Amino acid sequence: MNQTERIAETIRxxxxxxxxxxxxxxxxxxxxxxxFRVTPGTVRIALRTLVEEGSIDGTRGARKTVIGTxxxxxxxxxxxxxxxxxxxxxxxxxxxxxxxxxxxxxxADAENLGVEAGANVLRIVxxxxxxxxxxxxxxxxxxxxxxxxxxxxxxxxxSVTVALAENPGIIFARAQHVFAATAxxxxxxxxxxxxxxxxxxxxxxxxxxxxxxxxxxxxDRYRADVIxxxxxxxxxxxxxxxxxxxxx
Amino acid sequence: MNQTERIAETIRxxxxxxxxxxxxxxxxxxxxxxxFRVTPGTVRIALRTLVEEGSIDGTRGARKTVIGTxxxxxxxxxxxxxxxxxxxxxxxxxxxxxxxxxxxxxxADAENLGVEAGANVLRIVxxxxxxxxxxxxxxxxxxxxxxxxxxxxxxxxxSVTVALAENPGIIFARAQHVFAATAxxxxxxxxxxxxxxxxxxxxxxxxxxxxxxxxxxxxDRYRADVIxxxxxxxxxxxxxxxxxxxxx
DNA sequence: TAGTGGTCTAGACCACTCC
DNA sequence: GAGTGGTCTAGACCACTAA
Numbered sequence: 162m163n164q165t166e167r168i169a170e171t172i173r174x175x176x177x178x179x180x181x182x183x184x185x186x187x188x189x190x191x192x193x194x195x196x197f198r199v200t201p202g203t204v205r206i207a208l209r210t211l212v213e214e215g216s217i218d219g220t221r222g223a224r225k226t227v228i229g230t231x232x233x234x235x236x237x238x239x240x241x242x243x244x245x246x247x248x249x250x251x252x253x254x255x256x257x258x259x260x261x262x263x264x265x266x267x268x269a270d271a272e273n274l275g276v277e278a279g280a281n282v283l284r285i286v287x288x289x290x291x292x293x294x295x296x297x298x299x300x301x302x303x304x305x306x307x308x309x310x311x312x313x314x315x316x317x318x319x320s321v322t323v324a325l326a327e328n329p330g331i332i333f334a335r336a337q338h339v340f341a342a343t344a345x346x347x348x349x350x351x352x353x354x355x356x357x358x359x360x361x362x363x364x365x366x367x368x369x370x371x372x373x374x375x376x377x378x379x380x381d382r383y384r385a386d387v388i389x390x391x392x393x394x395x396x397x398x399x400x401x402x403x404x405x406x407x408x409x
Numbered sequence: 410m411n412q413t414e415r416i417a418e419t420i421r422x423x424x425x426x427x428x429x430x431x432x433x434x435x436x437x438x439x440x441x442x443x444x445f446r447v448t449p450g451t452v453r454i455a456l457r458t459l460v461e462e463g464s465i466d467g468t469r470g471a472r473k474t475v476i477g478t479x480x481x482x483x484x485x486x487x488x489x490x491x492x493x494x495x496x497x498x499x500x501x502x503x504x505x506x507x508x509x510x511x512x513x514x515x516x517a518d519a520e521n522l523g524v525e526a527g528a529n530v531l532r533i534v535x536x537x538x539x540x541x542x543x544x545x546x547x548x549x550x551x552x553x554x555x556x557x558x559x560x561x562x563x564x565x566x567x568s569v570t571v572a573l574a575e576n577p578g579i580i581f582a583r584a585q586h587v588f589a590a591t592a593x594x595x596x597x598x599x600x601x602x603x604x605x606x607x608x609x610x611x612x613x614x615x616x617x618x619x620x621x622x623x624x625x626x627x628x629d630r631y632r633a634d635v636i637x638x639x640x641x642x643x644x645x646x647x648x649x650x651x652x653x654x655x656x657x
Numbered sequence: 658t659a660g661t662g663g664t665c666t667a668g669a670c671c672a673c674t675c676c
Numbered sequence: 677g678a679g680t681g682g683t684c685t686a687g688a689c690c691a692c693t694a695a
Contacts, residue, residue, distance in 0.1 A: 389655025
């Protein structure tokens with residue numbers, strides 16, 4: 162554990178338990194540095210993470226002010242693994258593979274995965290459930306190397322993400338997402354147990370490894386009355402942008 | 410301009426124009442520090458922003474590798490100001506105020522704005538257009554102090570965000586967003602020129618100032634065939650999370 | 658004007674990658 | 677084992693806030 166992480170974690174906890182109420186100014190960096198027996202620079206790095214999380218104010222020249230209860234950001238995997246998220250919500254996740262097939266990559270696969278058209282692509286359609294209720298459909302396309310690892314998992318494997326993490330060569334490092342809305346097709350409607358035409362939240366994503374190589378892309382559809390997507394942004398960190406022609 | 414920003418900007422540009430192609434290793438921090446005449450620590454801070462943007466790799470002990478073309482993140486205001494975004498896209502933004510009224514805050518206003526039920530709230534419904542085509546509806550609720558500033562703007566003011574930034578007491582510092590999908594109501598359909606029931610992307614947001622005080626909240630609806638929302642995340646920065654019961 | 662945070666320098670030490 | 681990046685220390689200097 163880093164010093165900076167340790168300090169950030171300690172102050173986060175103290176804000177949560179009310180030792181530094183909202184509106185109160187934190188001690189100066191110098192005071193905190195003496196308390197934690199580190200230099201002021203180290204304290205500043207720790208406080209910067211809290212500023213980026215949006216729980217303390219970052220005005221220059223003034224003491225840091227507590228803005229709100231800190232919510233440490235979800236780890237990256239938490240937005241890849243539906244199962245992990247569901248368990249944290251104290252819901253029971255389920256997953257049913259509805260179809261699985263090696264196909265010749267079409268132009269969309271070629272563009273999204275950076276492979277040639279016709280290359281081997283593993284296409285899997287999964288229905289995800291919460292407490293037995295169907296809530297989302299994943300239509301995922303895997304690059305050949307990843308598909309071979311996915312293929313060896315059992316169909317009722319609760320978390321593909323966790324299972325793939327065991328695989329040394331496959332590291333999901335970042336992803337790009339586009340959100341839109343779409344009407345449930347007849348197939349969607351049957352799987353999600355809604356009427357055809359029901360509005361669904363459409364989530365297209367491309368997952369990349371540390372070197373920027375696309376590992377998978379997916380078009381997921383959510384029952385929008387049950388599950389949505391939350392995002393935070395700030396002057397310090399703004400990952401959001403509008404796009405025209407979202408596809409979906 | 411900071412040293413760190415200057416260095417990050419220079420390297421970003423050099424990657425974009427192909428001086429450091431994808432897959433090539435960047436010079437060491439020591440070499441870069443001599444080139445820019447700063448200390449290695451300063452170079453590292455500059456490179457960290459590129460790592461967070463996802464354009465270079467951040468493996469420890471190895472030289473930084475170019476992953477892809479850098480896309481500097483949008484400034485925070487860019488996701489508040491529809492007009493600024495549209496102009497950057499070389500589209501012509503338009504805005505029409507469809508209704509504007511001071512109302513007594515209902516429970517939703519009380520919760521989202523942190524005011525008492527019955528407090529004065531300015532409620533404005535705007536129709537936004539791109540090149541004359543209607544693309545989104547904003548239903549915004551302003552806290553009283555902000556509403557008084559908004560009220561003084563002319564109805565055809567192209568960018569409320571820009572106009573409000575002139576106001577010294579009102580600083581938008583961060584926001585929370587929830588995305589879902591919803592069916593166009595009769596009113597929505599008439600304004601957006603679509604059929605009732607058409608799936609729309611629903612975007613609920615709460616905008617806060619630096620001290621965490623809510624300034625406005627809004628429920629926006631987008632024509633999902635024209636406009637969507639893109640988000641990037643990585644192991645370094647992950648602002649995304651799923652939520653149950655998105656409202657919408 | 659005093660205090661504070663933001664930036665940058667200079668350098669020590671360790672963990673890790675690569676040859 | 678050489679080279680490299682990540683962490684942390686120590687301190688100078690400046691910009692800004694708050695009284």
